[in-house]
Amino acid sequence: MSTTSGTVTLTSRQLARRRRRAARARAWRRFRQNRAGMAGLVVLTVVVLVALLAPVLAPADGLEVTHATGGVLDAPSGEYWLGTDANGRSVLTLLIWGARISLFVGLMATVISMLIGTLVGLTSGYFGGWPGAVLFRLTEWFLVIPFLPLAIVLASVLGRSLVNIVIVIGVTSWPGTALLIRSQVLSIKERPYIERSRALGAGHRHLIGRHLLPNVVPIVFANTTLTVAVAILSETTLSFLGLGDPTRVSWGSMLDDAYGVGAITTGSWWYFVPPGVCVVVVVLSFTLVGQALEEVLNPKLRQR
Amino acid sequence: MSDIRLEARDLAVEFTSRGGDVAVALDGADLTVKTGEIVALVGESGSGKTTLARALTGLQRPARGQVLLDGEPLGYTGKALKAFRRRVQMVLQDPAGALNPRHTVYDSVAEGLRLHGLSRHDPDGRSEEQQVADALSSAGLRPPERLFLRYPHELSGGQRQRVLIAGALALRPDLLIADEPVSSLDASIRGEILALLLRLRSELGLGVLVVTHDLGLAWNIADRTAVMYLGRIVEAGPTEEVLAAPQHPYTQALLSVVPEIERLEPVVLEGEVPDPTHIPSGCRFHPRCPALASGLAAAAGVEDDCHRVPLPVLPASEGHRSACHLVAAQKGTTRV
Amino acid sequence: MSLLKLKGLSVTYRTEEGPLPAVRDVDLTLERGEVVGVAGESGCGKSTLASTVLRLQPSSATVSGQVLVDGEDVLTMRWGDLRALRWAGASIVFQGALHSLNAVRRVGQQIAEPIQLHEPSVGAAEVARRVGDLLEQVGLPASRAASYPHQLSGGQRQRVMIAMALACRPSLVIADEPTTALDVMVQAQVLDVLSGLVKELGVGMMLISHDLSVLADMSDRIAVMYGGRVVEQGPADQLFTDPLHPYTSALSASFPRIGDPAARYAPAGLAGDPPDPRELPPGCSFAPRCSLAIPDCTTAEPPLELKRPGRGVACIRVGESV
Ligand SMILES: Nc1ncnc2c1ncn2[C@@H]1O[C@H](COP(=O)(O)OP(=O)(O)OP(=O)(O)O)[C@@H](O)[C@H]1O
Ligand SMILES: Nc1ncnc2c1ncn2[C@@H]1O[C@H](COP(=O)(O)OP(=O)(O)OP(=O)(O)O)[C@@H](O)[C@H]1O
Ligand SMILES: [Mg+2]
Ligand SMILES: [Mg+2]
Numbered sequence: 001m002s003t004t005s006g007t008v009t010l011t012s013r014q015l016a017r018r019r020r021r022a023a024r025a026r027a028w029r030r031f032r033q034n035r036a037g038m039a040g041l042v043v044l045t046v047v048v049l050v051a052l053l054a055p056v057l058a059p060a061d062g063l064e065v066t067h068a069t070g071g072v073l074d075a076p077s078g079e080y081w082l083g084t085d086a087n088g089r090s091v092l093t094l095l096i097w098g099a100r101i102s103l104f105v106g107l108m109a110t111v112i113s114m115l116i117g118t119l120v121g122l123t124s125g126y127f128g129g130w131p132g133a134v135l136f137r138l139t140e141w142f143l144v145i146p147f148l149p150l151a152i153v154l155a156s157v158l159g160r161s162l163v164n165i166v167i168v169i170g171v172t173s174w175p176g177t178a179l180l181i182r183s184q185v186l187s188i189k190e191r192p193y194i195e196r197s198r199a200l201g202a203g204h205r206h207l208i209g210r211h212l213l214p215n216v217v218p219i220v221f222a223n224t225t226l227t228v229a230v231a232i233l234s235e236t237t238l239s240f241l242g243l244g245d246p247t248r249v250s251w252g253s254m255l256d257d258a259y260g261v262g263a264i265t266t267g268s269w270w271y272f273v274p275p276g277v278c279v280v281v282v283v284l285s286f287t288l289v290g291q292a293l294e295e296v297l298n299p300k301l302r303q304r
Numbered sequence: 305m306s307d308i309r310l311e312a313r314d315l316a317v318e319f320t321s322r323g324g325d326v327a328v329a330l331d332g333a334d335l336t337v338k339t340g341e342i343v344a345l346v347g348e349s350g351s352g353k354t355t356l357a358r359a360l361t362g363l364q365r366p367a368r369g370q371v372l373l374d375g376e377p378l379g380y381t382g383k384a385l386k387a388f389r390r391r392v393q394m395v396l397q398d399p400a401g402a403l404n405p406r407h408t409v410y411d412s413v414a415e416g417l418r419l420h421g422l423s424r425h426d427p428d429g430r431s432e433e434q435q436v437a438d439a440l441s442s443a444g445l446r447p448p449e450r451l452f453l454r455y456p457h458e459l460s461g462g463q464r465q466r467v468l469i470a471g472a473l474a475l476r477p478d479l480l481i482a483d484e485p486v487s488s489l490d491a492s493i494r495g496e497i498l499a500l501l502l503r504l505r506s507e508l509g510l511g512v513l514v515v516t517h518d519l520g521l522a523w524n525i526a527d528r529t530a531v532m533y534l535g536r537i538v539e540a541g542p543t544e545e546v547l548a549a550p551q552h553p554y555t556q557a558l559l560s561v562v563p564e565i566e567r568l569e570p571v572v573l574e575g576e577v578p579d580p581t582h583i584p585s586g587c588r589f590h591p592r593c594p595a596l597a598s599g600l601a602a603a604a605g606v607e608d609d610c611h612r613v614p615l616p617v618l619p620a621s622e623g624h625r626s627a628c629h630l631v632a633a634q635k636g637t638t639r640v
Numbered sequence: 641m642s643l644l645k646l647k648g649l650s651v652t653y654r655t656e657e658g659p660l661p662a663v664r665d666v667d668l669t670l671e672r673g674e675v676v677g678v679a680g681e682s683g684c685g686k687s688t689l690a691s692t693v694l695r696l697q698p699s700s701a702t703v704s705g706q707v708l709v710d711g712e713d714v715l716t717m718r719w720g721d722l723r724a725l726r727w728a729g730a731s732i733v734f735q736g737a738l739h740s741l742n743a744v745r746r747v748g749q750q751i752a753e754p755i756q757l758h759e760p761s762v763g764a765a766e767v768a769r770r771v772g773d774l775l776e777q778v779g780l781p782a783s784r785a786a787s788y789p790h791q792l793s794g795g796q797r798q799r800v801m802i803a804m805a806l807a808c809r810p811s812l813v814i815a816d817e818p819t820t821a822l823d824v825m826v827q828a829q830v831l832d833v834l835s836g837l838v839k840e841l842g843v844g845m846m847l848i849s850h851d852l853s854v855l856a857d858m859s860d861r862i863a864v865m866y867g868g869r870v871v872e873q874g875p876a877d878q879l880f881t882d883p884l885h886p887y888t889s890a891l892s893a894s895f896p897r898i899g900d901p902a903a904r905y906a907p908a909g910l911a912g913d914p915p916d917p918r919e920l921p922p923g924c925s926f927a928p929r930c931s932l933a934i935p936d937c938t939t940a941e942p943p944l945e946l947k948r949p950g951r952g953v954a955c956i957r958v959g960e961s962v
Pocket of ligand 1 (some may be wrong): 319321327328329347348349350351352353354355356397517580717791792793794795822823872
């Protein structure tokens with residue numbers, strides 16, 4: 001059958017790599033055109049840097065109540081830019097270290113939630129039949145039971161630790177992702193190219209790995225950033241309700257403490273405003289980045 | 305080389321809609337394709353050609369009947385299907401949708417090779433790139449390297465169709481089932497693809513089942529032709545006989561509307577559109593049959609049979625045969 | 641004023657390996673109640689031409705020239721006007737659009753959508769009735785409105801696409817290979833519907849097909865494209881019976897004829913490879929495959945000239961031999 005049996009001089013792999021790189025550059029260009037997304041990205045970069053550099057910016061012993069140097073609920077001053085808390089610790093130090101915990105919980109919970117969501121969504125969409133139906137019902141069930149009571153129950157059963165908080169948020173926030181992926185998979189499953197691949201001899205693993213996953217990954221990706229925002233908020237809520245890890249400072253636990261010592265009634269705004277603003281700004285940034293990503297990655301929204 | 309045969313035995317496929325209607329898309333079909341032979345399956349849109357092709361490649365599980373390869377019934381386990389598909393390949397009907405929009409032409413053609421581990425172990429020792437290039441150029445896409453990294457949306461309709469053909473041929477199957485392989489190609493490339501099929505048949509002994517509504521294509525390349533109507537094969541036999549001396553009134557009507565035949569008076573079929581959820585009693589073609597409407601059947605005394613007596617499934621033999629009461633009656637009278 | 645007028649239209653795709661001129665300097669007019677056929681080899685730019693008329697070309701394409709619909713240039717039109725045009729004035733049946741139907745919605749809903757968007761005052765019952773009518777016009781039972789796309793055969797899906805394009809009673813229809821997936825019987829039916837539209841409603845239609853018999857049957861005039869250019873243009877009844885350009889001759893000669901013993905096991909074709917739009921040969925792009933080519937053919941691209949009344953041909957050998 002060989003009509004041309006000259007040597008193929010071309011290194012198709014290199015070319016393919018170049019082409020992929022060009023596609024990434026294009027996506028980045030499109031992202032950059034989105035002002036809101038860029039603003040979000042800048043804010044997030046700063047917050048992440050601050051969180052990573054926390055030990056340098058604010059030495060850890062500033063967190064120890066026993067080493068506290070300031071007075072009780074001092075207003076902001078040259079020495080304590082954001083004042084002090086009820087134990088005399090610098091609020092700025094707490095805020096910087098709090099970023100670490102809030103981001104860590106947000107990201108880890110998102111990873112868990114994405115894994116579960118993708119797995120459940122993919123299997124329930126792809127396999128159909130009764131296993132699919134059962135998974136779908138399960139997803140719906142998780143979706144309708146209110147998050148907070150479930151999280152409170154889980155948190156009190158598992159105990160108050162950082163890992164447990166991650167798990168609690170992770171296992172309660174996946175149904176949205178699962179539904180999204182399921183609907184996407186259901187529509188891709190009927191495409192003729194899936195049938196062509198089957199006719200070529202593909203099994204389930206190939207179909208999922210080569211055709212379905214690559215099609216849902218961009219959506220998962222865009223969805224991730226939105227989930228991080230939700231997870232950070234959840235962490236704040238749980239910590240505020242006193243279900244957080246008591247040994248660590250997060251933005252949520254700062255709010256809880258502020259509330260506990262009556263910072264609001266005494267007018268010590270510097271204790272509760274900074275963590276509140278941080279939560280809002282970070283959550284907003286993640287949302288903005290998520291929307292921008294979605295626009296870049298989802299060809300349907302990209303059309304003129 | 306001994307012949308490899310792909311057989312459909314009394315194959316039936318049903319689809320149940322949400323409302324509970326059962327569409328009998330394929331209602332008993334006997335068909336054989338051998339290596340070294342080209343068979344054309346023609347018929348109206350919706351007559352069940354694609355359904356038969358899909359059932360033959362194991363993409364659709366039949367409600368009744370069997371698919372046999374070399375006398376062995378096809379198993380529907382993953383492993384059996386994969387081995388089967390190494391030998392029996394299919395080119396899908398819709399070239400626009402049958403390529404993954406995220407895969408390059410190269411990846412699409414190499415997909416089958418990789419699935420069957422041929423990209424590393426080619427019998428001729430060619431590299432994967434060489435195999436892909438050969439497949440593309442034999443499907444008339446030259447120079448092949450030009451197209452390697454294109455995405456489907458950057459190809460014209462005809463180029464996509466040839467990429468599909470290349471993808472199937474890259475596996476060097478024994479048998480190829482091609483669903484409308486040239487429908488979106490212009491006359492010159494159509495000629496090239498058909499010539500390619502003829503060449504593969506004579507050089508490698510490929511057996512081909514072409515599904516088409518293009519009777520000219522059947523005339524061009526097919527050894528045998530089978531005509532389908534509403535889920536059944538209604539006439540089959542050597543192409544020269546079926547197309548030059550059609551027996552069944554449906555085949556006659558089909559031939560008469562082929563645009564390039566001027567000597568025939570076009571018979572555009574009247575009556576209800578065939579609907580697989582409501583298959584007529586008796587002969588399934590009788591509500592639209594021109595021979596019945598013109599009184600020909602009444603004259604031969606088979607009018608009642610046409611309305612009431614169902615016809616048996618046409619057996620898969622080599623000769624020219626058709627499922628029609630009128631034809632049976634006429635043959636009977638000439639023999640007497 | 642002509643319904644549609646293309647003036648010097650060129651479309652070039654930007655690709656990794658450099659610019660790809662898909663359509664080059666095409667002039668074409670279409671009047672109300674007229675059918676203009678466009679023929680040509682696969683990849684010669686027919687679909688590109690069609691999508692540019694409604695400014696639906698991909699963003700990687702650069703367009704020059706003019707596309708005048710009712711005298712207004714579609715290419716520079718305001719976005720609002722363009723949308724109005726796409727909804728009500730003109731519609732397009734895409735080639736191989738079978739897969740562009742939404743897989744998870746019933747076809748009836750999809751046909752109804754443009755009607756509901758464009759004429760919100762129409763009641764639900766009326767919409768359902770019109771959907772049923774449209775389906776019957778294209779030869780499908782009205783009950784098929786409840787099917788999902790994957791439950792239909794290829795030809796049935798193609799007919800749904802045609803019904804969708806006709807839903808808003810457009811005055812300009814661009815049909816890109818509308819009957820490719822259809823068998824001869826339904827093709828005859830659908831062509832009937834289309835020509836009925838042209839005759840009764842005065843719709844103008846640009847019909848793209850590689851099937852010459854369809855074009856000869858349906859069109860008033862035919863333009864033959866090769867390598868992105870129109871190489872011959874003229875009345876439908878003359879073009880294929882008396883072709884002037886060597887490519888047109890080859891095209892009409894390669895048409896299959898049933899019952900002809902010479903055609904058995906001998907599918908006719910055209911020797912040589914189709915031109916690569918990125919590296920067009922110098923001069924006439926058909927010259928490398930042309931049996932009449934002389935050295936002069938490769939010096940300059942022949943312009944489309946009137947060689948006979950109403951017959952434009954781009955070939956230096958035509959006229960000289962007549
Ligand atoms: N998944 C499905 N569910 C319900 N009905 C179906 C399904 N697939 C096919 N059908 C019906 O079965 C019949 C046969 O379809 P098939 O695709 O085999 O036709 P075809 O002969 O290939 O037609 P075409 O030439 O138009 O492609 C059609 O009436 C179609 O509507
Ligand atoms: N988006 C794109 N990017 C780059 N090149 C393209 C793109 N779309 C089409 N092309 C190229 O442009 C040329 C013309 O394509 P077009 O789809 O217009 O052909 P066509 O005449 O409609 O062919 P067919 O009859 O096969 O449908 C082809 O060479 C094709 O490969
Ligand atoms: Mg089909
Ligand atoms: Mg096209």
